[in-house]
Structure formats: C-alpha cells, structure tokens
Amino acid sequence: MANTSSSSSSGIGFTSLLAIVFIALKLTGVINWSWWWVLAPLWINFIVVLFILTFISLIVIGKGK
Numbered sequence: 749m750a751n752t753s754s755s756s757s758s759g760i761g762f763t764s765l766l767a768i769v770f771i772a773l774k775l776t777g778v779i780n781w782s783w784w785w786v787l788a789p790l791w792i793n794f795i796v797v798l799f800i801l802t803f804i805s806l807i808v809i810g811k812g813k
Contacts, residue, residue: 763789766789767786770785770788774786
C-alpha cells in the first residue's frame, strides 16, 4: 500500500484579511473611505500579478526573436 501524504494550506491571505477589515470598518462607519479604497487590497493585488505576468511574457517573447 502506498503511503500518500497530502499537505494543503488553506487559509486567508494578508490582502484578503486586510480587505475584510476595511469592509468591516466601512460598514460600521469607522472609516469614511470610498469603496474603491476599501477594496484596494483586492484590485491592487490583481494589478501586481497582471504586471508580473505581462513582464514575464515580454521577456519570453523577446528571447524568442
């Protein structure tokens, strides 16, 4: 019988936790920020990943020439 060991990390990331905290503060009236800034940890994270993928793809395309 094979000994299978699977390890998975299921947890909330820093940016998700920060977004939840900002949303809670916004809904309770502690902060009076725009929803754009309250949700910024989510969309800024997306933009950083998109930038990195674009940069890597440009390097790969450049090396192909």
